[in-house]
Amino acid sequence: MIRRIWAVVVNTFIEASRNKAFVAMAIIAVLFIVSSLAISQLSIEDQRIRVLIDFGLFSLSLASNLIAVVLGVILIHKEVDRKTFYLVVPKPVRRSEIVAGKFIGLASVILMSALIFIAVWFGVLHTRGVTINIELVKASYLVLLEVMVVLAVALFFSTFATPIISGIFALSILVIGRIQYILSDLLSSPKGFFQHYPATKLIAKATLAAFPDFSVFHVSRQLLLGINIPAQYVLSATGYALAWCVLFVALGMILFERRQFL
Amino acid sequence: MSSAAAVIDVQHLSKTFLTPLALRKVRAVQDVSFRVSRGQIFGFLGPNGAGKTTTIKVLTNLIRPSSGKVSVLGGSPSDLHVRLKTGFLPEMPNFYDYLSAREFLDIMARFYGLGGRTRRKRVDEMLELVGMTYAAKRKLRKFSKGMLQRIGIAQALIGDPELVILDEPMSGLDPIGRKEVRDIIASLKQKGRTVFFSSHILSDIEMICDEVVVLNRGRNVAAGPLDSLLHPGRVMSEIVAQGPGDVEALPGKAVSMEGKPGFLRLQCSPDEVDSTIQTLMQRGFHIKSVTEARMSLEDLIVSKAFQEDSRDD
Numbered sequence: 001m002i003r004r005i006w007a008v009v010v011n012t013f014i015e016a017s018r019n020k021a022f023v024a025m026a027i028i029a030v031l032f033i034v035s036s037l038a039i040s041q042l043s044i045e046d047q048r049i050r051v052l053i054d055f056g057l058f059s060l061s062l063a064s065n066l067i068a069v070v071l072g073v074i075l076i077h078k079e080v081d082r083k084t085f086y087l088v089v090p091k092p093v094r095r096s097e098i099v100a101g102k103f104i105g106l107a108s109v110i111l112m113s114a115l116i117f118i119a120v121w122f123g124v125l126h127t128r129g130v131t132i133n134i135e136l137v138k139a140s141y142l143v144l145l146e147v148m149v150v151l152a153v154a155l156f157f158s159t160f161a162t163p164i165i166s167g168i169f170a171l172s173i174l175v176i177g178r179i180q181y182i183l184s185d186l187l188s189s190p191k192g193f194f195q196h197y198p199a200t201k202l203i204a205k206a207t208l209a210a211f212p213d214f215s216v217f218h219v220s221r222q223l224l225l226g227i228n229i230p231a232q233y234v235l236s237a238t239g240y241a242l243a244w245c246v247l248f249v250a251l252g253m254i255l256f257e258r259r260q261f262l
Numbered sequence: 263m264s265s266a267a268a269v270i271d272v273q274h275l276s277k278t279f280l281t282p283l284a285l286r287k288v289r290a291v292q293d294v295s296f297r298v299s300r301g302q303i304f305g306f307l308g309p310n311g312a313g314k315t316t317t318i319k320v321l322t323n324l325i326r327p328s329s330g331k332v333s334v335l336g337g338s339p340s341d342l343h344v345r346l347k348t349g350f351l352p353e354m355p356n357f358y359d360y361l362s363a364r365e366f367l368d369i370m371a372r373f374y375g376l377g378g379r380t381r382r383k384r385v386d387e388m389l390e391l392v393g394m395t396y397a398a399k400r401k402l403r404k405f406s407k408g409m410l411q412r413i414g415i416a417q418a419l420i421g422d423p424e425l426v427i428l429d430e431p432m433s434g435l436d437p438i439g440r441k442e443v444r445d446i447i448a449s450l451k452q453k454g455r456t457v458f459f460s461s462h463i464l465s466d467i468e469m470i471c472d473e474v475v476v477l478n479r480g481r482n483v484a485a486g487p488l489d490s491l492l493h494p495g496r497v498m499s500e501i502v503a504q505g506p507g508d509v510e511a512l513p514g515k516a517v518s519m520e521g522k523p524g525f526l527r528l529q530c531s532p533d534e535v536d537s538t539i540q541t542l543m544q545r546g547f548h549i550k551s552v553t554e555a556r557m558s559l560e561d562l563i564v565s566k567a568f569q570e571d572s573r574d575d
Binding site for chain 2: 010011014015018082083086087088091092093094260261
């Protein structure tokens, strides 16, 4: 099974890394981080480091999530549309293994580009006299967990929808996931809309449960305030991301297993 | 032939598609049955839209049948062990054009569990077999249609399969390429492999197939060994005559020859040759030639398709 999945991983890795959109986005991401040097100069003296860190995490998240959505939504659909799957599906490989291989292959490419990005970013911070500590590494790691969940969501939609529909759905889930904490705050507030209309509470709670909460993966505020991120938090965030990845990839596998190649 | 001995056993296969928005059903294949024996070269024939590719997609796990039984190498087309022993070339395949020929075959070989050195050796053998060694490092996007078809055949054979299913393997090939593919198919038979292939090029089928099944409008219209389908009893005589007479008034099916004014061609059974010649001569025609015309596969398909169409009407 490992060899069969590995065959798909190798193919996906080569495909994604040679994709012009990926290369363009990776270059833009690096330029983004280098330009943060200029942007930080516009802020007041004691805020410059803060801007560099905040801007760096934002850029890492934006670039990696965009790559995950853009490449993720076309991953399965393109092969169905171009009928290249006619060469793979009849091979001795399970369809679920194809989906798993696609996810791992693209995740590897995104991680590789993110590592290059992080190396450039840390280099920029170092030249500005910032000590690269474990908290920065943890914050970057958490962003990458978010990107993996976004990739799983994009892959899931790609198994049955067109790239445009998949892209809209994946980005919608990302936005909903990012603002979940607002909904959560409103729900726990003693006054407000939900307390005034208790029936809507159920819908709000269902929404919270149905979508991943991406705010879990953003700790830039703690980082800037100098609050350490507990290892326990990182571990539970890893479990949370893993659970959502497994759920979306498994749903994608089920749909792909039932698919007919007309 | 028992079902156990059959490499492919299709019984009462039907496949119905729903059109977009499920407004109506399209029956692509209806009650198709045939068996392919081990070591045979089996031809799958029929005009466009006959249901050949749909049947092949069922055999290769790309689609599921609506009804009927399909057995490949004694199992279901979805079984991994069945697919491990089956090679497949789809019709007009699209390739991963960002890969080189060697990279592509290497990835395809990985699905068969071939490790490092064995895989490289197998890839080299396949490139050699299809005459593509010289272009091994070239990206597939730079390949011509004929070159891609050869790589398609190479990937179908990369796992050294017991059964090879080829959908229009001669498509896009020049006469030399077609001969090379025929030679590859013949060599597979010599190695005891079974080859199931569809083709529009009937002469290729006539040259190498042991048995054929003919589909039209999703139904079986003829099946069996080529010799029995193109039986000597079906041999026709063709008479070419010249004269001023009226073609319409002649017995049988006489046609004027294009580009040769006054010439006509007429087909009849060998028993009717003497009486037909007499009739023609009485009407002022001169007999130019009398030849025996063996029924071709093309004639068979056209006549079967015609019979089916008239039955439907």
